[in-house]
Amino acid sequence: MTATLAANIGLLIIRLVVGLTFVGHGAQKLFGWFGGAGVSNTGEWLESIGIKPGGKIWAIICGLFEFVGGIFFAAGFLTPVGAALIVIIMIDAIISVHGKNGFWLTEGGCEYNIVLIAITVGVALTGPGDYVLSFF
Structure with missing residues (x-):
């Protein structure tokens, strides 16, 4: 296996594991999937730790940042944007x-x-590798 092939496979593995994990976390907050609390309960929890007012709004924002950021990061599409959304949440x-x-x-x-944060910034700075979804 060449070093370039190994690097591209390594970046793909990192992007998929980290990105899809964030997709799952976002889905927990937004839709209550994977044992998540959903928007209402996540919003109540956010308010209970002092994030007031608008716990539900912040739950939606957090869920969207995780969900969309995770999709972008995993796909290698707009990787720096996906990484930035993940970093903001972290x-x-x-x-x-x-x-x-x-x-x-x-x-x-x-x-x-x-x-x-280190992983997402590192991949954003390095680039997503060759195995990405490209819409252009």
Whole structure:
């Protein structure tokens, strides 16, 4: 296997796993799929942690950023846009939930959020590789 082929397959694997995971998280918030809470319950939770007013509106925005960002990232279509949407959500998660708990995930910290930011920014800067959906 050539280095170029291996890099393209590696980027595809990263994009699919990270991107489709975010699609799933967005679907949990927007549609209640995959055991998710849906817009109403996610909105109530957001308000319970101090994101007021408009918890439902923020649930929709978060869900859309995750869902659309994940689709773009996984497809390798508008990869920097998809990465930016994911990064925005992860920064929000750090600020509103995980940051106060320190770094380590075992303490509810922001470790995983930072890893996801690094992955998405790294792929956005490197490029999505050759195996992408292209509409042009």
